[in-house]
Amino acid sequence: MKAWHLGRYFSVAALLGAWMNGVAADTSPAYEWDSPQLHIRLEPRTPEQMAAFYEARGFGQTMIDILRAQCYITVLIENLSRDILWLDLAQWRFTNTDGEVVRPDRNYWKARWQAMDVPLAHQSTFRWTLLPEQLDFRPGEREGGNIVLPRLGKPMRIHARFARGEDREGAPIDVAFDAVGCAENPE
Amino acid sequence: MKRLVACCLLALWVGVGAASDEGNALPRGVIELESYPAPPLRLEDMDGNAYDLKEDRGSVVFVHFWASWCGPCREEMPAIQRMWNVLEQEGLKIALVNTAEDEDTLFTFLAAHAPDIRPLMDADGQITEAWKPRGLPATYLVDRAGQVRYQALGGRPWDEAAYIDFLRVLLAEELD
Numbered sequence: 001m002k003a004w005h006l007g008r009y010f011s012v013a014a015l016l017g018a019w020m021n022g023v024a025a026d027t028s029p030a031y032e033w034d035s036p037q038l039h040i041r042l043e044p045r046t047p048e049q050m051a052a053f054y055e056a057r058g059f060g061q062t063m064i065d066i067l068r069a070q071c072y073i074t075v076l077i078e079n080l081s082r083d084i085l086w087l088d089l090a091q092w093r094f095t096n097t098d099g100e101v102v103r104p105d106r107n108y109w110k111a112r113w114q115a116m117d118v119p120l121a122h123q124s125t126f127r128w129t130l131l132p133e134q135l136d137f138r139p140g141e142r143e144g145g146n147i148v149l150p151r152l153g154k155p156m157r158i159h160a161r162f163a164r165g166e167d168r169e170g171a172p173i174d175v176a177f178d179a180v181g182c183a184e185n186p187e
Numbered sequence: 188m189k190r191l192v193a194c195c196l197l198a199l200w201v202g203v204g205a206a207s208d209e210g211n212a213l214p215r216g217v218i219e220l221e222s223y224p225a226p227p228l229r230l231e232d233m234d235g236n237a238y239d240l241k242e243d244r245g246s247v248v249f250v251h252f253w254a255s256w257c258g259p260c261r262e263e264m265p266a267i268q269r270m271w272n273v274l275e276q277e278g279l280k281i282a283l284v285n286t287a288e289d290e291d292t293l294f295t296f297l298a299a300h301a302p303d304i305r306p307l308m309d310a311d312g313q314i315t316e317a318w319k320p321r322g323l324p325a326t327y328l329v330d331r332a333g334q335v336r337y338q339a340l341g342g343r344p345w346d347e348a349a350y351i352d353f354l355r356v357l358l359a360e361e362l363d
Contacts, residue, residue: 057256058289121287124312128254128286128323135321138218141340143322 031177037081038162038173044183045072045146053129059122063113071151071182076144079137083170086163087135089147096154103149106130137162155179214349216341222334225250225327226317228282230307233290238307240282240329247357248280248329252315253306254288255296260324263342268301270345270354278358286323287312328354331362 031042047068054067079085094101106127113123131145149156158177164170213219228240228250240248251267253260271281285293285306293306309315318327326339336357343350 053256120311120313121289124287124315125254125256127312128257132321138340140216143341145322 029181031180033175033177035080035173037079037083037164038085038175039076039078039080040160040175041076042158042177042180043074043076044181045074046183046185048185049183054126057122057125059126060118062116063118063122066112069151071149073147073149073180073182074144075131075147076142077131077137078142079139081164082139083164084139084166085137085173086168087132087137088161088163089131089133091161091163093159094149094156095159096152096156098152098154101149101152101156103147106133109148149182151182153182155181213337214343214347214353216343217337217339217350217353220335220338222330222336225329225333225335226314228284228307228314228318230284230309230314232305232307233293234305236305238282241333243280243282243329244333245331245362246278246280247331247354247360248282249354250282250284250318250327250329250335251324252284252286252309252318252320252326253324254286255292256288257323259342261296261300263324263345264297264300264304266342266344266346268304270351271304273346273351274354274358277355279354282307284309284314286315328357330357331360 029044033040047070050070050072051064051068054064059067077087089103089105092103094103109126109130110123113126129146131147132143135143137143156179158180160175162173162175164172225240225248229238231237240250249267249271253264255261267281267283271279275281281304283304283306286309288308289310290308293308297304297306318325321338321340324342326343327335328337328339330336345351345354
């Protein structure tokens with residue numbers, strides 16, 4: 001595959017954000033990280049926002065109840081560099097004062113939905129709202145989606161690492177966000 | 188030989204600049220792939236009419252995956268409609284695959300955004316999975332030989348001259 005400077009495009013995260021901001025007032029803070037190579041925005045979503053989104057897609061109540069109990073962070077990533085930047089969520093670390101926060105990946109959710117006989121359409125929609133586990137961000141590319149974490153009631157540190165270059169041999173970019181909280185429903 | 192001529196036309200077009208990104212060969216947001224055979228795409232449209240991508244072999248096909256909840260998809264759809272208004276009569280085929288939504292949702296959406304387009308219903312999302320798009324929306328360009336040649340990432344302004352001219356170059360290619 002040939003790489004080109006692509007300009008800016010927009011995908012699932014921007015859209016989720018736009019849709020959800022229409023669902024409920026967004027009172028939760030966003031977290032941003034900028035460098036000449038990379039822009040990242042984290043936007044925690046309230047259970048109410050997420051439940052409304054999935055209810056509007058026809059998800060069943062059991063699935064909604066499970067989803068409502070999670071901590072959602074919508075992640076928007078934009079590659080501002082002229083290199084390929086590699087997203088690999090396995091290289092991200094989530095920690096709080098108790099230690100590592102284990103992130104259920106999309107295989108976990110796939111297995112869980114399959115065990116519940118969730119309709120394939122709902123499984124598919126859920127998957128498309130997730131941040132990809134791995135993606136080679138092309139120069140100028142902007143993509144996003146949700147990270148789903150357990151709701152533990154404590155702020156987290158999120159450390160992300162991006163490999164660089166087509167062969168991933170460039171110096172990695174490390175990004176850290178401190179005191180990231182899950183969004184709560186408005187009182 | 189004819190394909191060679193089309194490639195030369197593409198090179199000429201590139202030389203003009205054509206709103207491509209910083210002199211690169213393609214319109215912004217379009218990447219060239221190592222071509223590969225198009226995965227199966229057999230679906231029904233909203234009216235229950237069967238569609239099989241294989242039956243469009245010999246034509247250039249614009250294969251597009253989208254969902255109405257996806258903001259960039261919503262923004263892009265009118266541009267696709269306008270592009271198709273121009274290029275349908277020049278032979279472009281289009282396969283707009285909706286990912287995992289129902290007819291009622293789409294009926295309302297399309298009436299407002301692209302009234303002439305009849306989407307294919309990937310009701311369980313499995314065809315979309317098989318094509319492995321990077322995200323939604325996603326567009327693939329399949330050549331007359333049934334090979335996936337280009338991918339567009341994110342929403343693109345398909346009705347702009349750079350994109351229409353690029354598609355015309357593909358349409359100018361003929362099978363050897």
